[in-house]
Amino acid sequence: ETGVTQTPRHLVMGMxxxxxxxxxxxxxxxxxxxxxxxxxxxxxxxxxYSLEERVENNSVPSRFSPExxxxxxxxxxxxxxQPEDSALYLCASSxxxxxxxxxxxxGQGTRLTVV
Amino acid sequence: AxxxxxxxxxxxVQEKEAVTLDCTxxxxxxxxxxxxxxxxxxxxxxxxxxxxSYDEQNATEGRYSLNFQKARKSANLVISASQLGDSAMYFxxxxxxxxxxxxxxxxxxxxxxxxxx
Numbered sequence: 352e353t354g355v356t357q358t359p360r361h362l363v364m365g366m367x368x369x370x371x372x373x374x375x376x377x378x379x380x381x382x383x384x385x386x387x388x389x390x391x392x393x394x395x396x397x398x399x400y401s402l403e404e405r406v407e408n409n410s411v412p413s414r415f416s417p418e419x420x421x422x423x424x425x426x427x428x429x430x431x432x433q434p435e436d437s438a439l440y441l442c443a444s445s446x447x448x449x450x451x452x453x454x455x456x457x458g459q460g461t462r463l464t465v466v
Numbered sequence: 467a468x469x470x471x472x473x474x475x476x477x478x479v480q481e482k483e484a485v486t487l488d489c490t491x492x493x494x495x496x497x498x499x500x501x502x503x504x505x506x507x508x509x510x511x512x513x514x515x516x517x518x519s520y521d522e523q524n525a526t527e528g529r530y531s532l533n534f535q536k537a538r539k540s541a542n543l544v545i546s547a548s549q550l551g552d553s554a555m556y557f558x559x560x561x562x563x564x565x566x567x568x569x570x571x572x573x574x575x576x577x578x579x580x581x582x583x
Binding site: 393406455457 | 501512557
């Protein structure tokens with residue numbers, strides 16, 4: 352069983368829908384991340400939370416809204432998405448957001464299709 | 467800025483043979499970490515191996531070893547005795563040791579490995 356769990360695994364939504372992606376980690380980590388993986392593009396960091404406080408937003412459009420209510424849970428709220436937002440969304444956690452020797456553990460991702 | 471380059475978009479390897487996946491990086495940080503991840507078709511990113519920039523010995527984890535050449539800024543992954551289950555995408559990544567807000571993992575574009583029986 353992975354230490355980072357993402358739900359749902361697959362999501363199809365219309366451009367006018369509102370949905371949320373959920374991520375939960377059971378590793379006692381202090382940092383959580385959202386990544387976007389599109390076809391033929393490197394993994395893109397979207398958001399970083401350290402100790403429940405957002406420390407980086409890589410110029411992500413406002414139609415993506417993260418929420419981190421506690422150190423174990425991370426949400427990505429979606430609204431009025433575009434077809435180009437279709438991608439695999441990966442959640443990750445790490446012990447610490449600031450040091451170089453801590454690996455990130457990833458969930459299995461949510462495969463999002465916007466129609 | 468950090469950059470990771472993986473020049474092999476895809477490769478075939480015969481079962482039980484070894485394969486080397488190339489990774490070069492660029493950073494101005496003095497201290498950093500290098501990582502390799504495996505992503506099977508299920509989507510999950512699986513951590514494989516870590517190499518610190520000040521580690522004197524190359525990292526090894528079971529059938530995985532990292533050929534770290536600091537002067538050349540390369541961190542190639544070697545998979546020995548390939549198995550069919552090794553077929554996946556492989557990503558090289560790095561993280562600097564600077565306390566910058568959101569000290570993030572920077573990923574390369576990945577290499578798809580297909581192991582042939």
